[in-house]
Amino acid sequence: MGRLDSNFPDPCHFNPLDPEEFRKQAHEMVDFIADYYQKIETYPVLSQVKPGYLRTDLPENAPYLPEPLETILKDVQNQIIPGMTHWLSPNFFAFFPSTVSTAAFLGEMLCTCFNSVGFNWLASPASTELEMIVMDWLANMLKLPKSFMFQGTGGGIIQNTTSEAILVTLIAARDQALDVLGFDNMRKLVVYASDQTHSTFAKACKLAGISPRNIRSIPTTLDTAFSLSALHLRKAVEDDVAAGLFPLYLCVNVGTTSTTAVDSIGPLADVANEHGIWLHVDAAYAGSACICPEFRHHLDGIERVDSLSLSPHKWLLSFLDCCCLWVQKPSLVVKTLSTNPEYLRNEQSESESVVDFKDWQVGTGRRFKSLRLWLIFRSYGIVNIQNHIRSDVRMAKMFEGFVSSDPRFEIVVPREFGLVCFRLKPDENIGSDYTEMLNRKLLEWVNSTGRVYMTHTIVGGIYILRFAVGATLTEDRHVVAAWNLIKEGADALLF
Amino acid sequence: MGRLDSNFPDPCHFNPLDPEEFRKQAHEMVDFIADYYQKIETYPVLSQVKPGYLRTDLPENAPYLPEPLETILKDVQNQIIPGMTHWLSPNFFAFFPSTVSTAAFLGEMLCTCFNSVGFNWLASPASTELEMIVMDWLANMLKLPKSFMFQGTGGGIIQNTTSEAILVTLIAARDQALDVLGFDNMRKLVVYASDQTHSTFAKACKLAGISPRNIRSIPTTLDTAFSLSALHLRKAVEDDVAAGLFPLYLCVNVGTTSTTAVDSIGPLADVANEHGIWLHVDAAYAGSACICPEFRHHLDGIERVDSLSLSPHKWLLSFLDCCCLWVQKPSLVVKTLSTNPEYLRNEQSESESVVDFKDWQVGTGRRFKSLRLWLIFRSYGIVNIQNHIRSDVRMAKMFEGFVSSDPRFEIVVPREFGLVCFRLKPDENIGSDYTEMLNRKLLEWVNSTGRVYMTHTIVGGIYILRFAVGATLTEDRHVVAAWNLIKEGADALLF
Structure with a gap:
C-alpha cells in the first residue's frame, strides 16, 4: 500500500504482502500443518464440543491492534482444533471421504498465489487454457467420447459443487425448452430422478423455478439395489405427457450417496432420448473409479447423455471444491448464462476464438481451479x-x-x-x-x-x-x- | 492408502499425504511463491499470449508415470506464468483490484489443511461457529444494526460470489411471495435495479426463473452520477402494480462496477418498504470502505434493508472467493434452501440449536471459509x-x-x-x-x-x-x- 495522510494513526508500517515476511510466516504455517498431519490420529475424529463452545472463548469484536502469528496459531491449536471434525483423520469413515494430497495442496497454494480472476480468457489466459486441457485429460482417463471434449465438440469446466453442475445444466435445458414453449409454460416442466438422488437435485430444481409439484422422485427398492428402473421412469414420463406436462430433465446416479447404487445409463437413455429429456449423470463419488478399466462399465452408454459431473474432491485427491462437469453442447449453457457487460468486453471474447468460463457458471469471478488437478495428474x-x-x-x-x-x-x-x-x-x-x-x-x-x-x-x-x-x-x-x-x-x- | 492386490502395477510406494514429504515440498512451494512476489513487477501485467498458446505446449494426455516437482515448477515458470494476467502486480489498475495479504494466505493454507466439509454444524463445529463470529465481527466493523447479526436476530454467511448472494436472497424473496400468490404467479414477479447494476443481477434473476420481460433496468444519467432515482423506481413499481404484476426484489448498489456510483439507500427503501419489496444492497467493492467512519454514511438506511453483500476479496485483503452476505431474516433463506436427507441427520441439527450453513447456500459442501477473515482481522x-x-x-x-x-x-x-x-x-x-x-x-x-x-x-x-x-x-x-x-x-x- 501507499503512504497515509498524516491525520490517521499508523502504529506500524503496514505491508500486507511483504515477500520476505510472507516467506517467513508461510514456512511457519507449513510446519504447523505438517505437524498437524503427523498428530492427526491423536485427535478425536468426531469433535466432542457442544453448540456455542467457541463464542464463549472469543471476544465480541475484532481487535483494533495487530496480534502476532504465534498467538493466533496457539488459538488454532487450543480453540479451533478441538472443534474440528477431522475429515482427514485415517479414522474418518463417515459420509464419503474427502480426499487430498500433497500435490493438490501445492496446486492450491499456487492458485491462491496468483489470485487471478479468470472470468474471461483475457483476464488470465493460462487459467482458462489449463482448465480446458486438464478437463480433456480427465475425460480421456474416463474414456469419454470426444463429444465431451474441447478436442472434440464439447467441453468441461470445474464447478464448485454438484449442486452448481446440476443447476447450470438444468437452466440450459429449461431455457432451451422455454424458447420453444414460451416462458408461461415454466410451470409445466417436469424433472425426474430416483428417490435415492442427492437432496441437492431437488434444491437445484427449486432454485431454477421448477414447480415443486413437478419434481418426480421415482421409488427404488432393495431387490434392485436401489437403482432406477427404466420401466418406472417410462411410466412416469408417459403419465406426465398424457397430463399435458413437458418432461425436461433426468438426473441419473452412478453411485448414490446412501448406498452407491448405480443406475444403468443405457435403458434410461432410451427413455430420455425418446422424449427429448436432458439427461445428466451425477457420478459425484463413484465416477472417479471409472478411470480404472475394471469400473469403466458403470459409464456405458455415456455417449447418449447430455452432461456428466463427478467430484474429484471426493475421490481424486483434490481437496474441496472441485466438481468436474462435461457437456456435449456447451453452446446451450453459454446461450443461457452468458453476459456481456461493457466493462468486460475485449477483442478476444468478441472474436469468439476463446472460452469465457463466466458463461458456464453461476458466478462471474473464478479462481485458477485447474492447478490442483494438473499437479495431481x-x-x-x-x-x-x-x-x-x-x-x-x-x-x-x-x-x-x-x-x-x-x-x-x-x-x-x-x-x-x-x-x-x-x-x-x-x-x-x-x-x-x-x-x-x-x-x-x-x-x-x-x-x-x-x-x-x-x-x-x-x-x-x-x-x-x-x-x-x-x-x-x-x-x-x-x-x-x-x-x-x-x-x-x-x-x-x-x- | 492401504496395500494393493498383487495383480496391479505399483511402480513406487504411493503415499499421497506423507507428512514429511508434504513438509519438504510445501516449503519448496513457499519459496517459489515468495520469489514470484519478489519478481512480479518484471512480468508484463497483461498477458501477451495468443489464444490456444498452451495447448500447443502441453501433451494430449495426462502422464502415466509420476513427474518430479522440479519439472512441474519449471513448467509453471515457462508455460503458465507467461499466460498469466498478473492480478497481484502493483501495475494492475484494471476492473477492481483483488486484494490479498500474507494473513489471508495463511488462513487459506489452514482451510485447505483441514479440508473440512462444513455442510452442517456437526460436520465441523469450529467451521460454522468461527464463521458466525467473524461475520458478527465484520458487521460490527461496518456498524450494522444487531438485526443483521447472530448476536441479534439475523446473521451472515460467506458465499463464493455476489452472484450467489443475490441468487440466495432472491429465491428466499421469491418463495415467500409464491407461498402467498401460488406458483403459477411466478411469471408476474418483477425485479428492479439501475442500469448500472452488475450483469450478474440479471443472470441471477434468470437462474431463479424470473421472466426476462420482468427484469427492470432503470436508466440513470451522468448528472446524478449514475445513481438510481427513487422517483424513477417508484414510477416503475407503480406501473407494474397497475399492470397486475407483483414487485418482488430491488437490488441497490453501493459502488457500481463501472463508476462506483452509490445509490442512496434511504429514499429507495421508502419505495421498497411501502410495496413489500425485498431490498438487497450490493456493496461488492465499496462496502469494505464503510469500515472507515468517513465512508460509513454510504450505508445510511441499512436498517431498512433485507440483505447486504460485500466482497472482501475485492478490498479487504482476503483472496478469492469471499463474499459476505448478511440477512435480517435468515429463517426465510433457510425455509426455501433447507434439505434434510437422512444421511445428514444428527441430533444437534434436529434440536435446531445450531446453524447448518448448507441451508443458506446453493451447494451442500463448503470449506472452512472464515479462517482467512479471522487471520486478517x-x-x-x-x-x-x-x-x-x-x-x-x-x-x-x-x-x-x-x-x-x-x-x-x-x-x-x-x-x-x-x-x-x-x-x-x-x-x-x-x-x-x-x-x-x-x-x-x-x-x-x-x-x-x-x-x-x-x-x-x-x-x-x-x-x-x-x-x-x-x-x-x-x-x-x-x-x-x-x-x-x-x-x-x-x-x-x-x-
Whole structure:
C-alpha cells in the first residue's frame, strides 16, 4: 500500500504482502500443518464440543491492534482444533471421504498465489487454457467420447459443487425448452430422478423455478439395489405427457450417496432420448473409479447423455471444491448464462476464438481451479491415481469380509466401491424397531469414543450403518482397528 | 492408502499425504511463491499470449508415470506464468483490484489443511461457529444494526460470489411471495435495479426463473452520477402494480462496477418498504470502505434493508472467493434452501440449536471459509485494515490530481473511492466518435506495453478509462509511473 495522510494513526508500517515476511510466516504455517498431519490420529475424529463452545472463548469484536502469528496459531491449536471434525483423520469413515494430497495442496497454494480472476480468457489466459486441457485429460482417463471434449465438440469446466453442475445444466435445458414453449409454460416442466438422488437435485430444481409439484422422485427398492428402473421412469414420463406436462430433465446416479447404487445409463437413455429429456449423470463419488478399466462399465452408454459431473474432491485427491462437469453442447449453457457487460468486453471474447468460463457458471469471478488437478495428474501419474482407488476398494472389501464373517452382522446392499452398508442383523424374535434401536446405539457409542466416525442412512425403511473407506491417510490397520471397535460395541450391546 | 492386490502395477510406494514429504515440498512451494512476489513487477501485467498458446505446449494426455516437482515448477515458470494476467502486480489498475495479504494466505493454507466439509454444524463445529463470529465481527466493523447479526436476530454467511448472494436472497424473496400468490404467479414477479447494476443481477434473476420481460433496468444519467432515482423506481413499481404484476426484489448498489456510483439507500427503501419489496444492497467493492467512519454514511438506511453483500476479496485483503452476505431474516433463506436427507441427520441439527450453513447456500459442501477473515482481522487489527483502505483512496486522489492538472484530460464522474474515471477530453471541433477512438487507442497502447493494465467502460454513451487503485503491492511510485506512461501515450496520439 501507499503512504497515509498524516491525520490517521499508523502504529506500524503496514505491508500486507511483504515477500520476505510472507516467506517467513508461510514456512511457519507449513510446519504447523505438517505437524498437524503427523498428530492427526491423536485427535478425536468426531469433535466432542457442544453448540456455542467457541463464542464463549472469543471476544465480541475484532481487535483494533495487530496480534502476532504465534498467538493466533496457539488459538488454532487450543480453540479451533478441538472443534474440528477431522475429515482427514485415517479414522474418518463417515459420509464419503474427502480426499487430498500433497500435490493438490501445492496446486492450491499456487492458485491462491496468483489470485487471478479468470472470468474471461483475457483476464488470465493460462487459467482458462489449463482448465480446458486438464478437463480433456480427465475425460480421456474416463474414456469419454470426444463429444465431451474441447478436442472434440464439447467441453468441461470445474464447478464448485454438484449442486452448481446440476443447476447450470438444468437452466440450459429449461431455457432451451422455454424458447420453444414460451416462458408461461415454466410451470409445466417436469424433472425426474430416483428417490435415492442427492437432496441437492431437488434444491437445484427449486432454485431454477421448477414447480415443486413437478419434481418426480421415482421409488427404488432393495431387490434392485436401489437403482432406477427404466420401466418406472417410462411410466412416469408417459403419465406426465398424457397430463399435458413437458418432461425436461433426468438426473441419473452412478453411485448414490446412501448406498452407491448405480443406475444403468443405457435403458434410461432410451427413455430420455425418446422424449427429448436432458439427461445428466451425477457420478459425484463413484465416477472417479471409472478411470480404472475394471469400473469403466458403470459409464456405458455415456455417449447418449447430455452432461456428466463427478467430484474429484471426493475421490481424486483434490481437496474441496472441485466438481468436474462435461457437456456435449456447451453452446446451450453459454446461450443461457452468458453476459456481456461493457466493462468486460475485449477483442478476444468478441472474436469468439476463446472460452469465457463466466458463461458456464453461476458466478462471474473464478479462481485458477485447474492447478490442483494438473499437479495431481503430473505428480502421481495415472498409475498411482488408479492404484489409490483400487487400494480403497480393497480395504472396503476387507471390511466387508470382516462383517460377513461375524454372524451378528449382515451386509445390507452389495458393495460396489469403497462403501460398505451393513448392520446388526435383525433377530426373528424381535421387531424391526428394536433392530434399528440397537444399530443406532451401536453407531452412537462408536462415534462417542472419538476413535472412529461413521454415519448412517435409511433406505427402503432399513436403518443402515455406512462405513466409507478412503480417507487419504487410512491404511489397513485403521480399518482393522475400526472393525475391532465396532465388535467391541456389539459385544457390549448384545451381551 | 492401504496395500494393493498383487495383480496391479505399483511402480513406487504411493503415499499421497506423507507428512514429511508434504513438509519438504510445501516449503519448496513457499519459496517459489515468495520469489514470484519478489519478481512480479518484471512480468508484463497483461498477458501477451495468443489464444490456444498452451495447448500447443502441453501433451494430449495426462502422464502415466509420476513427474518430479522440479519439472512441474519449471513448467509453471515457462508455460503458465507467461499466460498469466498478473492480478497481484502493483501495475494492475484494471476492473477492481483483488486484494490479498500474507494473513489471508495463511488462513487459506489452514482451510485447505483441514479440508473440512462444513455442510452442517456437526460436520465441523469450529467451521460454522468461527464463521458466525467473524461475520458478527465484520458487521460490527461496518456498524450494522444487531438485526443483521447472530448476536441479534439475523446473521451472515460467506458465499463464493455476489452472484450467489443475490441468487440466495432472491429465491428466499421469491418463495415467500409464491407461498402467498401460488406458483403459477411466478411469471408476474418483477425485479428492479439501475442500469448500472452488475450483469450478474440479471443472470441471477434468470437462474431463479424470473421472466426476462420482468427484469427492470432503470436508466440513470451522468448528472446524478449514475445513481438510481427513487422517483424513477417508484414510477416503475407503480406501473407494474397497475399492470397486475407483483414487485418482488430491488437490488441497490453501493459502488457500481463501472463508476462506483452509490445509490442512496434511504429514499429507495421508502419505495421498497411501502410495496413489500425485498431490498438487497450490493456493496461488492465499496462496502469494505464503510469500515472507515468517513465512508460509513454510504450505508445510511441499512436498517431498512433485507440483505447486504460485500466482497472482501475485492478490498479487504482476503483472496478469492469471499463474499459476505448478511440477512435480517435468515429463517426465510433457510425455509426455501433447507434439505434434510437422512444421511445428514444428527441430533444437534434436529434440536435446531445450531446453524447448518448448507441451508443458506446453493451447494451442500463448503470449506472452512472464515479462517482467512479471522487471520486478517487478528493479524492486522482494525486500524491497519482501515489504513489500507485510506491509502488506496489517497493514491486514487493523487491520480485524480494528475489528471485534473493536465488540460488534455478530464475526470468524467466524481471520484468516491479508489477508482478514477477519466478520458482524453473531447475537442469541440471534432465528433464524439473521434474522442472515443482516441481513448480506445490510448488504452490499447498502454496495455500493450505490459507495464500497466487498465480497463474501460461505457456509461451514458461516454467511453471512459477506468483507473482502479488498490492492488495490494501498489505504492505511490507505481501510480506515478502509470500516469507518466498514460501521458506518454497521449503525447504520441495527440502530436
